[in-house]
Amino acid sequence: MESKNYNSIKTIFVDLDNTIYEKEKGLLTEVSKRIDLFISSRFKDIKNREEYRKKLFDEYGTTLRGLMIEKGVNPEEYFRFVNNINIEDFLERDEELINVLSGIEQEKIIFTNSPREYALNVLKVLGVEEFFSYIIDIRYLDFIPKPSEEAFKRLFKGRIKPEESMIVEDYEHNLKPAKKFGMTTVLVSNENNTKYPHVDYYISKITEIEGILRK
C-alpha cells in the first residue's frame, strides 16, 4: 500500500446504511422488506421479486433507479412507502460514535443513495447530526445513485478535491469509482476475506476510522 499523509485528507464522505450503523441492527433489512412490499403491491406481474430486484440493482445501482426507468415509478411515492419506518425501533444513541466523530477535525459529509429526511432521522437517533456539514442524498444526485461515476462527479464540482478526500462505505462496488477518482477508500465489513484493488483500508466498524486518520 502506498503511504499517504492523512493530514492531507480534508473531507470524509460517509455512507449511511450499514456503514454509520452496523448491518446487524436490521434497519436496512426492514427497508428491503418494504421495497418487496412496494413491488408486490404494485406490480403483480413480477413473479420472482428477488431475481428482479437483483437484476435492477446490478443494472441500475439501486432498485429505485431500475423501477423508475423500467416501470415509471415516482420516486417520492416510493420513498414515502419504503422509508416509512420508525428508526428508533432499530437504532439508538451511539455514544462511542459520538465520541469518535467529535474527535475528527476533518469535514464530514453523508453520501447516500437514500433520501435526505430518512438520513437525517438516522443521524438524529444516533445523536450525530451535528457532526455532518451536508447530506448528499439521492435527490441531490438527481436519482443517479452510487456507484455511477456521475454521482461521484457531483462531489467534486466545488471546493472539494478527490485526492484530499476519504470515503467510508460498506459496499465495495461503490468504492471502485471512488478509487478511480483518486479518493482514499475505506471498506466497512466483517467479511474481510477478499482483498480488492480499489480498497485502501478495511475496518469492521465505522468507529475504527479514528485509527486510520491517526496513522
Ligand SMILES: [Mg+2]
Ligand atoms: Mg451502505
